[in-house]
Amino acid sequence: MAQGHFRVWRGNAEGGDLVDYDVEVNEGEVVLDVIHRLQATQAGDLAVRWNCKAGKCGSCSAEINGRPRLMCMTRMSVFAPGETVTVTPMRTFPVMKDLVTDVSYNYAKAQEVPAFAPPPGLAPGEYRMAQEDVARSQEFRKCIECFLCQNVCHVIRDHEENKQAYSGPRFLMRIAELDMHPLDSLDRKRSAQDDHGLGYCNITKCCTEVCPEGIKITDNGLIPLKERVVDRKFDPLGVLKQKLTRR
Amino acid sequence: MTRAASPSLTAGRATIPARTLRTDRWWQAPLITAVLLTLWVAYATVRVFTQRAYFVERYHYLSPFTSPCVTASCPSAARDLGTWLPHFPPFLPFGVLFLPFLLGFRVTCYYYRRAYYRAFWQSPPACAVAEPHGKYSGETRFPLIIQNLHRYFFGAAVLLSLVNTWDAIRAFQGKTGGIGLGLGTLIMVANVVLLWAYTVSCHSCRHIVGGRLRSFSRHPIRYRAWTFVSKLNAKHMQLAWTTLATLLITDGYIALVSAGVFGDLRIYN
Numbered sequence: 001m002a003q004g005h006f007r008v009w010r011g012n013a014e015g016g017d018l019v020d021y022d023v024e025v026n027e028g029e030v031v032l033d034v035i036h037r038l039q040a041t042q043a044g045d046l047a048v049r050w051n052c053k054a055g056k057c058g059s060c061s062a063e064i065n066g067r068p069r070l071m072c073m074t075r076m077s078v079f080a081p082g083e084t085v086t087v088t089p090m091r092t093f094p095v096m097k098d099l100v101t102d103v104s105y106n107y108a109k110a111q112e113v114p115a116f117a118p119p120p121g122l123a124p125g126e127y128r129m130a131q132e133d134v135a136r137s138q139e140f141r142k143c144i145e146c147f148l149c150q151n152v153c154h155v156i157r158d159h160e161e162n163k164q165a166y167s168g169p170r171f172l173m174r175i176a177e178l179d180m181h182p183l184d185s186l187d188r189k190r191s192a193q194d195d196h197g198l199g200y201c202n203i204t205k206c207c208t209e210v211c212p213e214g215i216k217i218t219d220n221g222l223i224p225l226k227e228r229v230v231d232r233k234f235d236p237l238g239v240l241k242q243k244l245t246r247r
Numbered sequence: 248m249t250r251a252a253s254p255s256l257t258a259g260r261a262t263i264p265a266r267t268l269r270t271d272r273w274w275q276a277p278l279i280t281a282v283l284l285t286l287w288v289a290y291a292t293v294r295v296f297t298q299r300a301y302f303v304e305r306y307h308y309l310s311p312f313t314s315p316c317v318t319a320s321c322p323s324a325a326r327d328l329g330t331w332l333p334h335f336p337p338f339l340p341f342g343v344l345f346l347p348f349l350l351g352f353r354v355t356c357y358y359y360r361r362a363y364y365r366a367f368w369q370s371p372p373a374c375a376v377a378e379p380h381g382k383y384s385g386e387t388r389f390p391l392i393i394q395n396l397h398r399y400f401f402g403a404a405v406l407l408s409l410v411n412t413w414d415a416i417r418a419f420q421g422k423t424g425g426i427g428l429g430l431g432t433l434i435m436v437a438n439v440v441l442l443w444a445y446t447v448s449c450h451s452c453r454h455i456v457g458g459r460l461r462s463f464s465r466h467p468i469r470y471r472a473w474t475f476v477s478k479l480n481a482k483h484m485q486l487a488w489t490t491l492a493t494l495l496i497t498d499g500y501i502a503l504v505s506a507g508v509f510g511d512l513r514i515y516n
Contacts, residue, residue, distance in 0.1 A: 009261055009263065011261065011262065013259040015262050016261060016262055017262075018263075063268065063375065065268060065269060065270045065271075066267045066268030066269030066270065066375055066376075067269060067271075067374070067375055068374075068375055083270075086268050086270075088261060088263055088268060089261045091260055091261060091263065091375075092260070093260070094258065094259030094260055095259065095260060095261040101261075102259075130462075130463070130464035132463040132464055132470060133461075133462050133463050133464050152374050152375055154370065154371040154377075154378055154383070155383060155385060157375075157377075158371065158377050158378050158380075158383065159382070159383045160258050161382075162383065179461075180461065181461070182461050182462045182464075184461075197385075197387075199385055199386050199387035199392070200383070200384070200385035200386070200387060201385060201386070202360065202361075202364050202370065202385050202386055202391075203357055203360055203361055203364075204361050204364050204365055204370070204371060204374075205361055206371070206374035206375070209374050210374065210375075219450070219480065219481070223357050223450045224450075224453075224454060224458050226395070227398075227450065227451060227454035227458060227459065228454070228458075228459060229395075230395045230396075230397075230398065231459060233395075234392070234395035234396065235395075235396070235398065
């Protein structure tokens with residue numbers, strides 16, 4: 001048993017500050033364990049959102065020593081002995097209380113992505129696809145919607161005004177997933193650029209860096225989607241081919 | 248978590264005045280990137296504009312910075328593709344004909360974009376570190392919207408890689424004629440192999456060979472090609488840096504041999 005020094009952001013939308021705590025830390029624990037102990041012993045009103053404690057529900061997203069991470073997947077052993085651990089809420093979203101943020105921006109953006117659209121005349125149960133055709137999309141299905149990628153993306157993190165025009169890496173990846181789907185009948189390329197702001201992405205890969213599921217969001221999702229948009233919008237030969245074939 | 252009906256676009260964020268709370272050396276990577284890229288560009292600029300010691304006629308070593316050499320200003324032995332243009336004035340380097348395409352390929356490359364957006368434009372300098380700009384429009388407007396033409400620069404890079412391949416083949420020239428092999432030959436071959444690896448691992452190449460398909464099962468050959476390129480693509484960053492180094496080493500070695508600083512280490516003939 002040892003003592004750990006924590007600095008936790010306490011407050012709400014009106015304001016707040018970092019508060020210092022010394023709290024017991026045991027071997028094998030993760031940051032969320034310590035936050036729970038803090039809640040149980042010193043700060044009963046500390047708000048923290050969590051659910052599975054297994055890195056699968058995506059609820060306990062926060063920033064630990066400035067890095068967007070899941071609290072339940074951040075081992076205390078990664079910190080040096082005596083190192084202060086600073087825990088703050090995700091910066092990109094409005095804070096509700098302490099470590100809990102209002103992530104409804106993401107739900108609104110999710111609703112703007114048209115759902116999977118199978119070809120007319122094909123009913124559920126009649127879908128037939130080869131494994132190699134769906135393998136690409138399956139990587140994106142690992143997403144647990146922790147919204148760490150949305151949080152770290154500087155397009156909205158540093159520019160609140162871009163939230164209207166930009167859907168963020170999670171939902172651009174969703175569009176890529178559907179556009180790569182062998183049975184999806186919608187052409188989502190123009191919409192990705194015009195309605196979801198793909199052009200704002202400057203592929204600096206922070207979304208990939210913070211993804212707890214290890215999804216290659218940029219290389220396998222956003223860049224392939226950018227290339228597909230180029231086919232439709234920017235490549236003169238692609239546009240010509242599209243006009244000639246009326247696709 | 249409750250589901251909201253409409254987006255909350257008001258700020259109301261946690262009041263944390265610090266630019267970042269990261270405690271690691273987040274500034275190190277962009278700093279190293281900026282220094283290395285600056286040094287490389289400075290070296291290349293000097294070499295291209297001085298136009299000296301770029302060809303070793305005896306072994307047919309031609310610097311990749313000067314290839315293809317198609318002006319009358321080049322030594323006749325270096326003009327394997329013919330003489331397309333008359334003498335260039337001294338202030339105008341031969342490289343001006345083809346280097347813009349190579350430069351364009353690297354500048355619009357998805358990896359280099361990440362590198363210089365972070366290192367030079369600080370947008371962002373590192374993950375979860377606030378950028379210094381008041382506004383941001385990304386690649387939605389001119390000039391950055393031109394980044395979308397990366398595939399055309401990829402096409403040019405393929406053609407120039409073919410030329411570099413020819414140069415590497417010609418570097419098997421022996422000092423008494425016929426076939427020979429020297430350290431310069433090995434350096435040029437290694438350079439061209441890595442240049443091909445970097446070029447083929449490009450994201451646009453990955454898209455062209457198969458990425459744009461919706462159904463791989465109907466195009467098995469393209470699927471295999473895409474799978475191969477995807478594996479290389481995972482090493483695109485490493486190849487980007489390695490080829491900067493091999494270009495520099497190849498040009499530097501040729502310059503030193505050409506200037507007579509030391510002779511080529513010959514293995515055969």
